[in-house]
Amino acid sequence: MKKVLIAYSSRTGNTKKVAEALCDAADGRAELVECGKAADLGMFDLVFAGYWVDKGEPDKIARQFLRKLENKKIVLFQTLGAEPLSEHALGCFANAGKYISESCSVLGGLSIRGAIDPNLIKAMCNFPEGHPHAPTAENRKRWLDASAHPDQKDLEKASAVMKKYLDMYDKQFVPK
Ligand SMILES: Cc1cc2nc3c(=O)[nH]c(=O)nc-3n(C[C@H](O)[C@H](O)[C@H](O)COP(=O)(O)O)c2cc1C
Known part of the structure; x- marks a missing residue:
């Protein structure tokens, strides 16, 4: 049973590309779905939640998805036109946090530039x-x-990030 979900919202394809790179790197352990089409979330424990930045916030479809999450471990990923680690970009993560229930824990985030x-x-x-x-x-x-952007390097970064999170997740959250 897959416990990892990669849910994304993408208007022009940038966030989708990153989501696909994350999924490819998960070695068959993750399911990929558009935020708007994610129905039964019960079986998933670790959720990669991706959005495109819309005026400093996760886009509307992603906001609705973030609000639905309960008792999940979350890794946020975002694409945006600004530099991915600029003050603006980091503020977008903070804004995403406003839509996440206290029952969830956010493990971290990935920020990628997008055309x-x-x-x-x-x-x-x-x-x-x-x-x-x-x-x-x-x-x-x-x-x-x-x-x-996202270019090949960005997608390689996404891939490396997925491997790191899966490694950490297995060590810290999967009972031996
Ligand atoms: C209406 C609109 C608002 C946007 N607002 C921001 C913004 O506040 N900051 C930013 O850095 N990029 C902003 N962007 C750029 C997008 O976040 C960026 O192009 C993103 O990678 C698009 O992802 P997508 O291809 O998955 O839809 C905006 C784009 C649009 C169309």
Whole structure:
């Protein structure tokens, strides 16, 4: 019986790619599902919960999923346009915590950069000067830097992270 669930929400495919890399690295021990389609969670003990960052928060579908979790060990994973360990990115983890029940324990998180939807970039190019997302040189650089992610290195990182968590989980939570 599989005890590990990888549930993800993805609008343009970045978070899905990371979820798939996590699943591949789990050597057949994990089930992969979209957050919106996750039905019976009873059998799972360890849940990798993935979301794309939407205005500093987990996206809406993922928020609904996080709220459903009870008595689970959780590893959060997120993709976002900003640098993955920036203050903004770390704040997004903190915001995800708001949707998680006290009955769960969060074991950790994985933050990966993800290309921003070109339609959103087009819209931001029309934002007026002074707007935080206006097309300044700094913002344009950030959008460009994000555009190649998640890349192979990111997916390898996800894979290594899965192996580490499974190792830790087996040592600390699986009775001998
Ligand atoms: C409406 C919207 C809001 C977003 N808000 C943020 C944000 O607050 N911070 C950030 O770093 N990236 C933000 N992004 C970028 C996405 O989080 C990023 O592109 C993510 O990798 C998309 O994942 P997906 O391909 O799985 O949908 C936003 C994107 C959209 C479309």
